[in-house]
Amino acid sequence: MGAMMEKDAPARPERAVRMGLLARASLTELKAHLEPLGVEAQAVRGPETGLVMLRGRIGGGGNAFNLGEATVTRATVRLATGEIGHGQRLGTDREATRLSAIADALAEAGRHEAAISALLRAVEERVATEAARQAEETAATRVDFFTMVRGED
């Protein structure tokens, strides 16, 4: 069962990495980078909020079990030029999800590349900074054991 660890899994497709970053983008970040572009997109699906059942593994790496649900919002849009974009994220923020679908569609279309990569870079940097900060704060609470040696050396 320990073989369940997907360390050797193939690297994520580029689009999955991008969509993962867009799922973490704040509404402020999305608006700041997308609104100046004035892109129109037609809603194909959503934005709509629903449930995803989160799964864990027994013992951490064993058989899957259903842990509990999470709210997820998703949206699919089509640009005037026909490209389809998908957005999805935890929570109920419909506007952020719609904007992330537009960003995904623009990236698929290869349009506004500078603006999209600036958005992705901003999100990636913020997420990395927050994670590093949290890891450093946790590291400061690491126990340094020292042993009292008794008797003959």
Next chain:
Amino acid sequence: MYVAVKGGEAAIANAHRLLADRRRGDRAIRAIGIDQIESQLSLAVDRVMAEASLYDPSLAALAIKQSRGDMIEAIFLLRAYRTTLPRFGYSEPVDTGAMRIERRVSATYKDLPGGQLLGPTFDYTHRLLDPALQTDEAVETPLTRTPSPENTSRVTDILNGEGLIEPDSSMEDEHEPGDITRTPLDFPMTRDTRLQALARGDEGFLLALAYSTQRGYARTHPFAGEIRIGMVEVEMDLPELGFSVPLGEVRLTECQSVNQFKGSATQPPQFTRGYGLVFGQSERKAMAMSLVDRALRAEEFGEDIVAPAQDEEFVIAHSDNVQATGFVEHLKLPHYVDFQAELDLVRRMRAEQGLAPANTQSEQKEAAE
């Protein structure tokens, strides 16, 4: 004779208006914000998410505000909300081994890879009320230190390497996880379905059961092999794309209990395990869950079933506090007709035994009817 009774609409409407007033409280005091609840009462938010079985911190905070801090009412609100939403699907199983650790301790190994990381814990505090919190005094920022580059591997994987502990689980790989939100409870359960029920179970109930196993009602000699709290990434397969996509991160607490097992005819002596996994920072709940999970595996290990914590139907059927509160609290709703029937029955039984009616009988009869 049965008389249908109507009424109470005005009383109910006025009661709800009164409830809204009392919830708001003294208007001279600022109203509490959802963001304040989410960030400053975050462990209450975590508990509501865990027992509602719905991960959404801001909706859980809203539920706490709406319920005036009544946790089970808040859990009920969030459970009710989830029934209004469509199910999009199932996530990929989360990888707790890849967790971004916020706290990680082991009571079995002192020097383990990644170290003992205390994180934001109540442990080692003196449990003295802090008058400084009565005012809004500035709080120091946390200290920082360069993190260890070591991989924070699970303690059970270390023991597993020596073959001294049972593997993570032993169901066949193709086993499709049961889902109690789709299929009614049916006993006996498989361990995966039991864990789903325990993950949403009432913290107090599971805590009491876990405590009972320590006090001798089904002894399983647990060690806290490892407790870890942190963020894990959630991924979901999107069929329209043909690959899985990250949806964001959730905070989870995982507890691996390590327990005795003397072995059997077919298995050498080795440690057995209980598993707890809970939404949010919910260490007490995760520990209790892992102890109860292990106790409920009694039959699997051929142990005598002698205590409540080992009785699957007893534990699982009574662990859900929304169901429990629904059935207990329904008793306060009008049962006038039921009670009148029982009253008549008691009177008849007494008459058959030749007992004289009580003096005040006629007055009571009027009151009950």
